[in-house]
Amino acid sequence: MNHLKMKSTDLTQVNIDKIAELFPNVITEARDEQGKIKRAIDFDLLRQELSGYLVEAEKERYQLMWPGKKEAILTANTPIDMTLRPVKGESLDWDSTQNLYIEGDNLEVLKLLQESYLNKIKLIYIDPPYNTGRDFVYKDDFREPTDEYMEESGQIDESGNRLFQNTESNGRFHSDWLTMMYARLKVARNLLREDGVILISIDDNEMHNLRKIADEVFGSTNLLATFVWKSRRKPINVGDSKFKPQRCSEYIYMYSKNADNVKFLPTYSGDERSYPHTDAKGKYRLTTILKSNRGGNERATMRFEINGYTPPEGQRWQGGESFIQSLFDDGYIEFKNGTPFRKYYEDEEEAEHDPLYTFLNEDKTGSSESGKTYLNNLLGNNHGFDTVKPKELLNIFLTVLTGKEEIVMDFFSGSATTADAVMQINADDGGNRKYIMVQYPVAIDEDSQTYKEGYKTICDIGKSRIRLAAQKIKEETGADTDYGYRVYRVDSSNMKDVYYTPDKLGQLNLEDVGTNIKEDRTGEDLLIQVMLEFGLELSLPMESRVVDGKTVHYVAGNSLIACFDDEVSEAVIKKIAEDQPLRVVFRDSSFRDDSARINVEELFKLLSPSTEIQVL
Structure with missing residues (x-):
């Protein structure tokens, strides 16, 4: 039901609509005086349409421009004072798992992971908002540093949400969507390995724009393929629309960081072969070497x-005389009960493989319907997702693009299909692929059945799906693989503003800053931010030990040792130094005075001279 506008007609927009009917190519987007996106006319192009001569304007060049592009570049490059905080209570097998589930704005997460996962991700798959008018896009503004997460003006809407709905009522503008996507793709590229690949799902609404910005970010020569996926089995027939073309396909762009470095792994086709026979050369199987010689095959x-044998009437050899004779001479033909067979040896035969076609039929990949049915079976029918990617679709790409020890990322995780697919392929082939899922904790409508089922955010749905899928895969396969995940949540820095801008600290503030660390932060919080600073992966083993009454944190053995307690004794310092850490971190307050700090440096020079010492 449409709402009355209750105001006079905007004649400018009426005129623009009329021009759009005649010259759709001159329609563009611009910002009005309030900074809002609106439809506009490219008057230079309109003049050219109405002129019989070349209209002089700005120098032409091939590029995609939109209001907000420079803002997207600035946003992608702007540093942030944020961190990730561990949420052990919502994790599964924290101590042993190497999988990550991160809750927060994916652009912030991508920035935070820049050091720890630079050039380390083999495969990124994302299924971003399609800008259909019903989904959400992000508002990004990192130009002003913040003390508390999401409290600055412009970061949240009146409901406290970081997202806004790019609806039909505001024109479903391309520019907002492009600004959001451009910044994220730009930062995500840094995480890909030199042989890494990113897969981006999209429909035909933004397909053309996505191709242009991805060409800019990754380079047009690094577009490996455009896949057409038959996503629906049944058409949607509503009223007269049943007589119109029915959209049943989506698309997947496959871009590489460097096309020359990408190698595709084969996919096996058919049943496993058995080699029941054995001779001096090894195990082998037998197949017919004769062929029907009737109809069109008459030759x-x-x-x-060959060896006194001639095929009977109606049959012939499967090759010419010289070829068949050479097979016989080399021992590759065996006669059983007077009939010849060809021998295939196990150590000589390559498996048959399917080519990777750019048309993906739902018979092999599953469909949106089958993806939703699978999720219904796991979570019940009230999960709230209208469309769900089937994990069979992801499995195809995991098979051809990832080895058994790769890292896979999805920073529009949604219902966590990618995590499910990674667990499944690991169970099937004995692999140890790791996943990083990133999802903004979009709040569930409190009046919805989904909320009543106990899900407060989309992240709750994703984590529940991973846990239940893990149980299902383990029951069906019996595979001993990594079914757990560590949960991290984006938050403001552990450090107070004075840590970043000590010059702004006034005399009146001195009593308020007995420490430069926020009071509600734990040693584990500090440890994670330090790991991000040093570029250590968040899946590394972590252990906390009590030494002489002080808590000491160990990461990957002695890769990093940290103690954030106050007034750490010489005995504790000595024990840490004896473990010869590559890096060690303390707080300022860990030392009673300057002489204690100097003593620590001397101890490390004596016991572990190569250790890098840092202080918060």
Whole structure:
């Protein structure tokens, strides 16, 4: 039901609509005085349409421009004072798992992971908002540093949400969507390995724009393929629309960081072969070497004698005389009950493989319907997702693009299909692929059945799906693989503003800053931010030990040792130094005075001279 506008007609927009009917190519987007996106006319193009001569304007060049592009570049490059905080209570197998589930704005997460996962991700798959008018896009503004997460003006809407709905009522503008996507793709590229690949799902609404910005970010020569996926089995027939073309396909762009470095792995086709026979050369199998010689296959010249045998009427050899004779001479033909068979040896035969076609039929990939049915079976029918990617679709790409020890990322995780697919392929082939899922904790409508089922955010749905899928895969396969995940949540820095801008600290503030660390932060919080600073992966083993009454944190053995307690004794310092850490971190307050700090440096020079010492 449409709402009355309750105001006079905007004649400018009426005129623009009329021009759009005649010259759709001159329609563009611009910002009005309030900074809002609106439809506009490219008057230079309109003049050219109405002129019989070349209209002089700005120098032409091939590029995609939109209001907000420079803002997207600035946003992608602007540093942020944020961190990730561990949420052990919502994790599964924290101590042993290497999988990550991160809750927060994916652009912030991508920035935070820049050091720890630079050039380390083999495969990124994302299924971003399609800008259909019903989904959400992000408002990004990192130009002003913040003390508390999401409290600055412009970061949240009146409901406290970081997202806004790019609806039909505001024109479903391309510019907002492009600004959001451009910044994220730009930062995500840094995480890909040199042989890494990113897969981006999209429909035909923004397909053309996505191709242009991805060409800019990754380079047009690094577009490996455009896949057409038959996503729906049944058409949607509503009223007269049943007589119109029915959209049943989506698309997947496959871009690489460097096309020359990408190698595709084969996919096996058919049942496993058995080699029941054995001779001096090894195990082998037998297949017929004769062929029907009737109808279109009639070829008298293919009926010749080999070792006293000539195919009977109606049959012929499967090759010419010289070829069949060479097989016989080399021991690759065996006669059983007077009939010849060809021998295939196990150590000589390559498996048959399917090519990777750019048309993906739902018979092999599953469909949106089958993806939703699978999720219904796991979570019940009230999960709230209208469309769900099937994990069979992801499995195809995991098979051809990832080895058994790769890292896979999805920073529009949604219902966590990618995590499910990674667990499944690991269970099937004994692999140890790791996943990083990133999802903004979009709040569930409190009046919805989904909320009543106990899900407060989309992240709750994703984590529940991973846990239940893990149980299902383990029951069906019995595979001993990594079914857990560590949960991290984006938050403001552990450090107070004075840590970043000590010059702004006034005399009146001195009593308020007995420490430069926020009071509600734990040693584990500090440890994670330090790991991000040093570029250590968040899946590394972590251990906390009590040494002489102080808590000491160990990451990957002695890769990093940290103690954030106050007034750490010489005995504790000595024990840490004896472990010869590559890096060690303390707080300022860990030392009673300057002489204690100097003593620590001397101890490390004596016991572990190569250790890098840092202080918060």
